[in-house]
Every structure is written in structure tokens, then in C-alpha cells.
Amino acid sequence: MPSRQDGMEMDPNFNKGVVVAGAGPVGLTLALKILRAGIPVTVLEKRDTVNEQSKASTFHASTLDILDTLGVLETMRAAGTQIDCVQYRRPSGEILAQLDFSLLEGLVRHPIRLHYEQVALTRLMRDLFLAEGGRLQFGAGVTGVTQDVAGVVVSAADGSTHEGFALFGCDGAQSAVREAVSIGYVEKPYPGxxxxxxxxxxxxxxxxxxxxxxxxxxxxxxxxxxxxxxxxxxxxxxxxxxxxxxxxxxxxxxxxxxxxxxxxxxxxxxxxxxxxxARRRHALGASAGKVYIAGDALHLTNTKGGMNLNAGLHDAVAYAAAAIEVAASGDYTALDRAAWERGRVARDLLIPRTDTNVGTGSARVARIAGIAADPVQAVEFLAKQAMLDMLAGVPAGVVGQGDRANG
Ligand SMILES: Cc1cc2nc3c(=O)[nH]c(=O)nc-3n(C[C@H](O)[C@H](O)[C@H](O)COP(=O)(O)OP(=O)(O)OC[C@H]3O[C@@H](n4cnc5c(N)ncnc54)[C@H](O)[C@@H]3O)c2cc1C
Structure with a gap:
């Protein structure tokens, strides 16, 4: 029987561990965090390799604190570009507003923004997961799931089946897991x-x-x-x-x-x-029984402000903490609560916030210039752009010095 790193034995019913659909950045982060607690994890990926397409580039301060706890931030910083401020300017060069990320000092441990390719993070997570004993099957897209009191049984396109006490659907926007458990969604494309x-x-x-x-x-x-x-x-x-x-x-x-x-x-x-x-979309629920969805399977937004992957990484850490609790207690309440919280964040905070970011007009810039001129409002604005109010389910202390930022 695997034992957890804190020395506690897992409930024997939970020895089979978890199954994760999707070796994207969200699935691999979730998988690595659970694996490190001594819980077996199998990741099933539809493609033959990780997705090499250029997508996300922006990592916010809240996520950098999280990535630091996973031990990957120094590698990312060495290869990425550190950004110290956000500017609003005219083509003439005139600065209309400038907000320095150092204003977040005290709220986070890394008061910066980092520009770094999503695929580089995916590769880093893949390498760590494999090096630390995780099971990753490529060419094994999830095709179906059944569940009962004992857990889930997941079928993959290569004919294999996998048992777990939970399945995490991190299989992107077209999520087959979401489909398989009949979770609907609402969506609206952005024009153009x-x-x-x-x-x-x-x-x-x-x-x-x-x-x-x-x-x-x-x-x-x-x-x-x-x-x-x-x-x-x-x-x-x-x-x-x-x-x-x-x-x-x-x-x-x-x-x-x-x-x-x-x-x-x-x-x-x-x-x-x-x-x-781009399209905005949120699933009408984040769980169905012992199946939980995260990342693009749960939410999609426009890319202005670069928030959707960041939110997916927050989903991953919240679910991982809850799964570790469930493995020890045998009670799914922690996972159900995490699913409820992450669904609420997507619907009530992430999507409305990114909708506001899409606003481009001179009135918005004038408003931001007013905010930049007032230190209290500037901190509040930057904290929202760094998604410090979207951390529901992320354990206290993972972001910031204590639980101040996680409130
Ligand atoms: C141009 C662009 C720029 C962006 N910029 C930013 C940004 O700066 N900041 C930000 O936060 N976000 C940004 N985003 C959003 C970000 O890229 C996504 O939110 C991110 O890819 C979500 O990660 P994920 O792991 O949930 O899903 P994905 O990256 O889509 O990974 C899902 C994985 O699941 C696999 N899969 C699919 N079906 C199955 C199946 N049936 N079984 C098993 N595996 C399956 C896929 O092959 C894939 O490997 C951007 C998006 C785009 C398109």
C-alpha cells in the first residue's frame, strides 16, 4: 500500500489513485501535485506528444507563487522574460498610465509578471511527472467513463482501461470527459x-x-x-x-x-x-459524481490580460489539495467543495474580468490613469489583474506570505 509523504496511510479503498485525462499544463500540474503526495496517478493523453502549439505566454504573480511551490519557477525565470510594470501609452511615446508590479509586495512572494511559452511549462511538468514515477500514456484519448461507489473506470482509445477513486477531466475545450458525464455549458463567441x-x-x-x-x-x-x-x-x-x-x-x-x-x-x-x-464559455457544473473538470474543459475566455491558463493552474492546485484530503479521509466532500468553488470562480470572476479587459476605448484608459495615480486603487487593480481574488480552493499560504492574499 503506498504511504503518503506525511507518513499517514491512505484509506485502502483509495489505493488505486486517480486518473487524469489530458497531458496539457493543467492536467500535468494536477497530476504532479497528487503524485508527490504518494498517490498513484495515471495521465491519459490523446496526442502522441504534448501539444507544441504556441498559446499562453503570460504568468501572473499568483501563479508564480504556485509554480514556485512546485519547484519549477527558477527554471522558468531563467528562460522567460521578467516584466516589472504595465504601461498604457500613445504612439507618440506619451505614457498615459503605468502601474508597477512591485506594488504587490507583501501580497505575493513574486511581485512580477513572467512571459514564458506555455509549451515550455508543459514539457517541464511532463519531465518531472515521469522522473518522479508518474504513468503517462500517449495515444490514449479518453473515450468513456463509468462510475459506482468504488470509484471510476476510464476507457481509452488504445483499448486500455484504468481505475481510480476519481477522474479529472483536463482534456481541453472539446473535453470528452465533460461530454461523457453530460456536463453542459453556456458560451458566446467574441466577435472577430x-x-x-x-x-x-x-x-x-x-x-x-x-x-x-x-x-x-x-x-x-x-x-x-x-x-x-x-x-x-x-x-x-x-x-x-x-x-x-x-x-x-x-x-x-x-x-x-x-x-x-x-x-x-x-x-x-x-x-x-x-x-x-476566442469564445467565452463556462461549464454548468465542475463535477458529476467522482468526475471533476478543470482548465479549458471548465472555462474559456478571451486572451486579453492572459488569465485562462492561470485560472486552470489554480484549478489544478485546488483539486490536488482536495484529492489528497479525500484519499486520506475517504470522504469526497473536499473535492465536491473544490469543484463548486472553481466553477464559481470561472463563472462569477474570471469571465466577467476578462470581458472588462476586452474594453479598449479611451474612457477605459482614462479610468486606469486615475487608478494609477492613487496608490490604494493601483494595488487593488493590480491584485485583480494578478487574479489574487480567484484563488478559492487553493490552500492558504501557497500564494503570498500567509493567507492574506488567499482571502
Ligand atoms: C493564442 C492563445 C494565447 C493564450 N494566452 C494565454 C495567456 O497568456 N495566459 C493564459 O492564462 N492563458 C492563455 N491562453 C489560454 C491557454 O492557452 C489555455 O487556457 C490552456 O491551454 C489550457 O490548458 P489545459 O491544460 O486546460 O488545456 P489544453 O492545453 O488544451 O490541454 C488539453 C490536453 O488534453 C488532450 N486531450 C484532448 N482530448 C482528450 C481526450 N479525450 N483524452 C485525453 N486527452 C485529451 C489534448 O491533446 C491536450 O494535450 C491562450 C490561448 C490561446 C489560444
């Missing part, structure tokens, strides 16, 4: 698309004192500039009615950005460009 340009030319060639995350504003027009370890990303909304091909063309890019940046000069220095569309 988002275009990303990857520039090898530094944006500091145009604005010497540029921060690493900048919202450029001219009247009602805006774009974002993100400093990454290997490039600058220029991110701009594409209105509804513009096709993908058109949005990727030089002519459209020049026309769209000429009021904000010397885009004709930047164009030859682009190493890539892509477009994607």
Missing part, C-alpha cells in the same frame, strides 16, 4: 479574431523606455506589445467580417496598424504571424 505578429525588431527601437507589456492607444484604437524571450509580440483585434487570409496579408496589417506603429518598417522583421478566435 485576434492577430499576432512576431517581430525580431525590438519595440524599444521606437520607444526606449518601453515596459514589457504595453497597451498602445490612439483614440479608440489599440494594440498590445509583449516582450518575449525570443521576439516582441504585437497583438491586435481583427473586426468581424475580415477573413483569416485577409487579416494575415501585408496590406491589411499595414492598414490596421499604421496609426499605432511604424508597421511598414517592422514588416520585414516579422518572423511569423497567426490569427485565432
Amino acid at each position: 479574431m485576434v492577430l499576432r505578429l512576431y517581430s525580431q525588431k525590438s519595440m524599444r527601437d521606437y520607444f526606449p523606455d518601453l515596459g514589457g507589456i504595453v497597451y498602445l492607444h490612439e483614440g479608440e484604437d489599440t494594440c498590445s506589445l509583449l516582450e518575449m524571450p525570443d521576439c516582441w509580440r504585437i497583438v491586435v483585434r481583427v473586426p468581424a467580417g475580415v477573413s483569416e487570409g485577409e487579416a494575415l496579408s501585408d496590406a491589411w496589417v499595414i492598414d490596421r496598424l499604421k496609426g499605432l506603429l511604424p508597421i511598414e518598417e517592422i514588416l520585414p522583421h516579422l518572423s511569423g504571424r497567426d490569427v485565432y478566435s
Whole structure:
């Protein structure tokens, strides 16, 4: 019988451990945390490798504290770009507002923002999980689940079956686990698309004192500039009615950005460009019996402010703490409570917050300038952008010095 790291024996009914669907960043984080408590974990992944697509880049202070407790933050910081402030500027260079993340000192242990590729985190988590004895099956997408008083039995596309005391559906937006247990969702697409340009030319060639995350504003027009370890990303909304091909063309890019940046000069220095569309969605429940869903399976939002993966990592840590409690007690209350909390955070905080972030107009920038000028409001604003109020279910002390930030 496996014994927990704290020396306590697990309830014998729970020896079979847990099954996690999806080797994305959320599934692997959840899996690693549970494994480290001495509980067996099997991760089933549909693909033959981890997803190598470029997606999330922004990690907020709350998540950095969490990643630090997992022992991966130093590696991430060494390869990522540390961001110390957020700026709102005009193309002329004028700073409309600047908020320094150092204002979060005392609320978190890492009062910064980090730009780092999602896939690098996924690889790190995969390597740790395997090195520490976790079972990871590629080419084994979950196809079905049955459950009874003893736990869950999960079937995979490679013909294998797996037993656990719980199944965690971390299998992304099209979650087969969510489908299998008939959890519905509500959703609404955001109009239009988002275009990303990857520039090898530094944006500091145009604005010497540029921060690493900048919202450029001219009247009602805006774009974002993100400093990454290997490039600058220029991110701009594409209105509804513009096709993908058109949005990727030089002519459209020049026309769209000429009021904000010397885009004709930047164009030859682009190493890539892509477009994607976003939708807001939340599942109508985060659990069904002994099946729990997290990450994109539970919530989707727009990418402005970079919050959805961060929230998924918070889901992972909250579920892991609850699963460890359940394995010891044999009582599922902790997991059911965590599911309720994470569903509430997604519906009542995450999605409304990201909807507000999408607002681009000059009125919003004027409001932020007012906030930046008042230290009390500035801390409150940054704490919300760092998602310190979205930590329900994350054990006290994981983020910040004590439980002040987790309140
Ligand atoms: C362009 C872009 C930029 C973004 N930027 C940010 C950002 O800066 N900050 C932020 O917080 N978020 C951001 N996001 C959101 C972020 O990428 C997602 O929230 C994140 O990928 C969610 O992780 P996940 O592990 O829940 O799901 P996924 O990353 O989708 O992983 C799910 C895994 O499950 C696997 N799978 C699928 N079906 C099955 C099955 N049936 N059985 C087993 N496995 C299965 C998939 O192959 C995949 O490996 C961005 C998204 C996009 C598209």
C-alpha cells in the first residue's frame, strides 16, 4: 500500500489513485501535485506528444507563487522574460498610465509578471511527472467513463482501461470527459479574431523606455506589445467580417496598424504571424459524481490580460489539495467543495474580468490613469489583474506570505 509523504496511510479503498485525462499544463500540474503526495496517478493523453502549439505566454504573480511551490519557477525565470510594470501609452511615446508590479509586495512572494511559452511549462511538468514515477500514456484519448461507489473506470482509445477513486477531466475545450458525464455549458463567441505578429525588431527601437507589456492607444484604437524571450509580440483585434487570409496579408496589417506603429518598417522583421478566435464559455457544473473538470474543459475566455491558463493552474492546485484530503479521509466532500468553488470562480470572476479587459476605448484608459495615480486603487487593480481574488480552493499560504492574499 503506498504511504503518503506525511507518513499517514491512505484509506485502502483509495489505493488505486486517480486518473487524469489530458497531458496539457493543467492536467500535468494536477497530476504532479497528487503524485508527490504518494498517490498513484495515471495521465491519459490523446496526442502522441504534448501539444507544441504556441498559446499562453503570460504568468501572473499568483501563479508564480504556485509554480514556485512546485519547484519549477527558477527554471522558468531563467528562460522567460521578467516584466516589472504595465504601461498604457500613445504612439507618440506619451505614457498615459503605468502601474508597477512591485506594488504587490507583501501580497505575493513574486511581485512580477513572467512571459514564458506555455509549451515550455508543459514539457517541464511532463519531465518531472515521469522522473518522479508518474504513468503517462500517449495515444490514449479518453473515450468513456463509468462510475459506482468504488470509484471510476476510464476507457481509452488504445483499448486500455484504468481505475481510480476519481477522474479529472483536463482534456481541453472539446473535453470528452465533460461530454461523457453530460456536463453542459453556456458560451458566446467574441466577435472577430485576434492577430499576432512576431517581430525580431525590438519595440524599444521606437520607444526606449518601453515596459514589457504595453497597451498602445490612439483614440479608440489599440494594440498590445509583449516582450518575449525570443521576439516582441504585437497583438491586435481583427473586426468581424475580415477573413483569416485577409487579416494575415501585408496590406491589411499595414492598414490596421499604421496609426499605432511604424508597421511598414517592422514588416520585414516579422518572423511569423497567426490569427485565432476566442469564445467565452463556462461549464454548468465542475463535477458529476467522482468526475471533476478543470482548465479549458471548465472555462474559456478571451486572451486579453492572459488569465485562462492561470485560472486552470489554480484549478489544478485546488483539486490536488482536495484529492489528497479525500484519499486520506475517504470522504469526497473536499473535492465536491473544490469543484463548486472553481466553477464559481470561472463563472462569477474570471469571465466577467476578462470581458472588462476586452474594453479598449479611451474612457477605459482614462479610468486606469486615475487608478494609477492613487496608490490604494493601483494595488487593488493590480491584485485583480494578478487574479489574487480567484484563488478559492487553493490552500492558504501557497500564494503570498500567509493567507492574506488567499482571502
Ligand atoms: C493564442 C492563445 C494565447 C493564450 N494566452 C494565454 C495567456 O497568456 N495566459 C493564459 O492564462 N492563458 C492563455 N491562453 C489560454 C491557454 O492557452 C489555455 O487556457 C490552456 O491551454 C489550457 O490548458 P489545459 O491544460 O486546460 O488545456 P489544453 O492545453 O488544451 O490541454 C488539453 C490536453 O488534453 C488532450 N486531450 C484532448 N482530448 C482528450 C481526450 N479525450 N483524452 C485525453 N486527452 C485529451 C489534448 O491533446 C491536450 O494535450 C491562450 C490561448 C490561446 C489560444
